[in-house]
Amino acid sequence: MGVDGIGARVARKEDRRFLTGKGRYTDDMSVPGMKYAAFVRSPHAHATIAGIDATAARAMPGVIDVLDGRQLLADGIGNLICGWMIHSKDGSPMKMGAWRPLADKTVRYVGDAVAIVVADSVAEARDAAEAVVVDYEPLPVVTDPVQALADGQPQLHPEAANNLIFDWELGDAAAVDRALAAAAHVTELKIFNNRLSPNPMEPRATLGIYDAGDDHYTCYTTSQNPHLARLVMSAFYNVAPENKLRVIAPDVGGGFGSKIYIYPEEIVCLWASKRTGVPVKWTSDRTEAFLTDAHGRDHVSTVKMAFDAGNGITALKVDTIANLGAYMSLFSSCVPTYLYATLLSGQYDIPAIHANVRTVYTNTVPVDAYRGAGRPEATYLLERTMETAARELGLSPAELRRTNFVRSFPHQTPVIMNYDAGDYEASLDAAMAAADWSGFAARKAEAEGRGMKRGIGMSCYIEACGLAPSAAVGSLGAGVGLWESAEVKVNMVGTIEVMTGSHSHGQGHETTFAQLVADRLGLPIDSINIVHGDTDKVQMGMGTYGSRSGAVGMSALAKALDKVEAKAKKIAAHLMEADESDIVIEDGALKVAGTDKSVPWFQMALAAYTAHNLPPGLEPGLKESAFYDPANFTFPAGCYICEVEVDPETGRTTVIQFVAADDFGNIINPMIVEGQVHGGIAQGIGQALLEEVRYDDSGQLLTASYLDYAMPRAEDLPSFTVSTSNTPCPNNPLGVKGCGEAGAIGSPPALINAITDAIGNNQLTMPATAEKVWAAAQTGN
């Protein structure tokens, strides 16, 4: 390993440009002749459109054009799609209601786009958008998913009777019922998982450029997966043919899932650029982001967990209603099903599991994956239940968990997943030691002396990440394969460009991917460039989400490097008249093992391109690519422990310490991994304590700005104590598992378990605001 290689805390290559203001985000892009867009959005949560009159708007200063859904329809632009087919338990396919990029007949949530205004400046576009007269005929509204399923409620889409999208199940209902009937103890709980807004700090933006000269389209966009954006825009929305569409996702200021999907604005701006003949840029403001970025979570569940006399779990029964909002977003259907129910076994050996999931349309913004996507919902449900069960059974939370841990691998759960490797007890022990669990009683007593209620809570999570393999996701309904691709171009002088289909929006790929190359070839990290986010440069890709960049994206790079090394060895062996199998690559040179013969890397590269003296039949050049499709998911797991103090006078919760002990397999850059955990924990604490998207009964969004939606700030959080143990993943060449989501998955239950421990009342829903905690603390359990 070189100093910059795998396992080293290499400072990030990308930081300099961000720190000096030279980052290039979509809203920073300008092209000649560019104009600005504003969208006309529905102020009603549900209404039919009787007419649209843009006459006044068209006459306003600076306005180029106003376009609405009728023109979009006339141009054959398709509906937005959901790319993951789920079937109900009766065999019927999910009920997909039409989602027009610009609504032409009906609007279904506040913020639904109706028309686009293109003007000389943002201000002029917004002024004119205000002047577009839309004749709405309001319809009755439903925002609550449980209510939406009842008879006589407002109906959102004709396809979906009672707003039910699908009624899906997984597992063995009969076995679970038998176990419940025979149980020595059953723990029952109702679980709410609050609706969140992802809130990356960079608002979404897009710049659509149609070049009439070449009949070619370019789309700059804030995307986590530009190739998928190109595929969907060409294959489903008919905006442009795939070979004539270049999608560029430049620097992207955070995604957390919300930038996986294709939104109406990207489609409409690209189309509008062709209609108007000018490049069209749209940048969301924060209120638009709250109104239109896909939200996350929003589950209502009931759970029953059965135990035998020895405190072993015998069965788990889960019934979940998931609110998917007004339309089905791109991945929305897989989140509460295959990303959720398949993780309900957690770290535990549970013989029988049955999950029933109903998804529902409501007059709210579409809900889709948000950091963790399904796995936080599963972990929250399971770990709140474990904690509750431990209290009911009179056991310590650690003891109950230990009794039920999976201990031998591979482990087949009753809900599809096959865990490949893990050591759950090691994480639990590490977290308890770091949190000084045994000293808690004394700390609690000391806090009581100050009139404070102190509590401690844990959660043990598992997640399936490295989203792939293609055949598996295909059999579960995915519309695409989830491999990844990489290309390694060795330049004539030996410097290296890596083109990866992964996309970095804060994860530091420009550093970690370069570390892998540096490690393999012994080259300085500055001689390696990582190129991503541009469909014209990168051969193919599926983007970044579900902690797949390391396990899938870097594995593809490792495979491409295998090919580069093999060819480089052939060339070097020829140059040194040695046997190819004797060549080793070390410290930027190709050496004949056991001799002092070597050629520097750059000289081999030059030889590949001068091609004056290559082995007979060998192609000139040195550029190799690979696709990688893993055999299984990876299974990071860990234990989180949180200690809180609640002020009984005010209900205010202070997080005293937060400990994370994760098993991420092998680690490329510990500094970056720790940063990912910190960020995830902050989002999890945000969900548990502060954040909630709220609508009123008429479907107006009450939390449409940072004044109303409580984002965690520095003072809301402690410093975190993080550590890792590293059971290598046996399913990929690097042994990595993925770390991006863990913090957001493991932390909410640990925190709520700690607060309920402190106040002695288990009836607490997220976010545990001071008001709610105060009220709960008054009543006890």
Added chain:
Amino acid sequence: MAKITMTVNGRQVSGVCDDRTLLVHFIRENLGLTGTHVGCDTSQCGACVVHMDGQSVKSCSILAAQAAGSAITTIEGLAQNGELHPVQAAFKAHHGLQCGFCTPGMVMTAVDMIRRHGSALDEAMVRAELEGNICRCTGYHNIVKAILAAAHEMGGVRQAAE
């Protein structure tokens, strides 16, 4: 429409803009200095923080016309002669950024915080002073570490110079 002149990063600049144009848009659109970001519309996020006559301000909260005649420093003006400012260097060393979007505002806030408190800063003070800046990526842990480290180093440098 108004013609506005100000000093930005040590250079005199002028531009013509609407009376309603905010300083942040003047900086980004008229001057092409896109390091200063817009993250919200309610002056809550701090992505837009610049220095105006030596003090940090949210450039989304004042009109460009109000800033006429003042001396503005943006993130682009912080590094000198290709050398990162100690606060920038500390953010890099302590991994105080991920997506980088909040970073310019964070750094400008930090520089002003350190100017006012120097090495007297402690963790609680840094967290309290970051009240006006939101970061969604880092959990603040490493930002706090970076600011404390920079305060220490800059305080140390100052003491050594005295």
